[in-house]
Amino acid sequence: MAVIEIKNVAKTFGAYTALHDINLTIQDQEFMVLLGASGCGKTTLLRIIAGLETATTGEVWIGGRRVDHLPPKDRGIAMVFQNYAVFPHLTVFENIGFGLRMQKLPNDEVKRRVERTAGLMHIDQLLKRYSGELSGGQRQRVAVARALAMEPDVILMDEPLSNLDALLRMEMRAELKGVLAESNTTAIYVTHDQVEAMSMADRISVMHKGEIVQAATPLEVYRNPAAEFVAGFIGNPPMNFLPATPKGAGKWAVGGQVIDGPQKNKALNFAIRPEDLRLADSGLTARAKVVEPLGAHLLVTCDIDGALFRAVLDSDMTVKPGDTLTLAPQPDRVRWFDPDTTRAVA
């Protein structure tokens, strides 16, 4: 049971500012993903919440208690590290029980909790082994079990799946989500992988250059990106942008066409997701440059007035490079951004 509140947290390393005035509330039992490219400050923010790093200014509250002056062990948190940090000199049992031993719990309680969490992570056969005798995936399971055994209010995870191969990552993703949902803990999960973020999160905080650009549900982040950065970062392939010039009364000139848009009198950027385009009789005129059949879809990279533009079409379409396509954007999926602020325009 713990709400996490981050109030005006900033962090500077010398002249470099890693985090600018972060404000974020994470609800009890929420699965919050901090998503961003490397160097965006997501790991720094996680480490500040963990207590492994001190914020330059600001406050961290966990479960209604201010914790930023407390050592990690008094914050009611447990953590899963990117490189697992499974102790090589201890058996799997002692690794999972490490935190419990530090709390000086009686032996039978340690045994009960270690066995329960090991069962949960399907590693009960490995309790006597050492970390050197485990595969990467098994080590990852030990690291998660060690965190769960603490029965913490909050679990912090720093890119926990990034060292696993693709197939194992997909499997662990689903399993982690299930286990964490059952454990009733609040979870903060740092990743640079948007698929991980979309598939696991209750809410995603998209971070860029030390700021949270948008904190919303995965679908909201995908459908209604708050800024051009989010639109370009989330989605594979990312959102398309085209410059739009106002034609008065909510009409906009985009790629030689006139499209309905917001009532504004300044240049905006028109944006549409590649999968929200259809081949039609009227629409944007694009010249196909590269055609990539992806099985389920056809990814067509085109050129509209010299700008790069991608469309995801049905795989039974026959499109060749050099073809001229007429792409109709689905009207309710069109988004507009102010090029000066890069923020979304309603």
Added chain:
Amino acid sequence: MNARLLPYVLILPVTLFLAVFFLYPFALVAKQAFTQGAEFTFANFRDVASHWKFPISLKNTMLLAAAVVPVQLALALLMATMVNRMKKGRDLVLYVWTIPLGISDLAAGIIWLAIFEQSGFLNSMMSGLGLVDQPVNFLSYQNPMMVFVAIALAEIWRATAIMLVILVAGIGLIPKEYYEAAEVFGASPWQRFLRVTLPLLRPSLQTALILRVVLAFEVFAVVAALGGTLFPVLMGEIYSYQFDLQNGNAAAALALIVLGISIVFTLVILRALRVPKGATI
């Protein structure tokens, strides 16, 4: 060059060097220890071990090692931990701390003699402060404890750095994430030292301890400078058999005894600090 042969060819010069300058002389010493005239005998060992000075020098050597090595181990661990935490000036501090390593053991003994002798620093300081009326002779037969302490201090000063260097390298290899994990899971700094640093440092501790213990059994010049004949040790006895008594056979026998003790202690250290089967450190 055949790739399978190449490693052996490369290691040949060292092997030859060791064979000529180490194995061969060693065989000679061993032969000397087990012979009197031309016949094979254990008499040299019997003679050496039954001499009245043998138990005293054995006891002194052991006592000195027992007093010096644990202090050095603790100091070296403390210093290595401190150096490891430093951000600036780490190298400078490390160089300064390892200066005694560059001084020969006899010179180290003489430095400490200059402190403790009757006209030394310690006496002039104490009389300057008015603590004593006249210089005290610390290093006399009337002060055996003082002689022991002076020798132990000199040894600690001289040879802690060899352990320090090994332990600093070992500590530097322990990934930072282990400490962070231990911290998050509730280990205090002292618990982190006991439950992360020490176990993960086992290979370096083995090396450092073996080296240091073996060297402690070979203590000679510092004792000679500070204690002279007041504090007989095994190496001193070997020296006096060889050069004062011109008894090379007895000297060789005693040297083999010291070797035997060193081997036993090496095995004990290896066993005590072994890495559990299956664990990879």
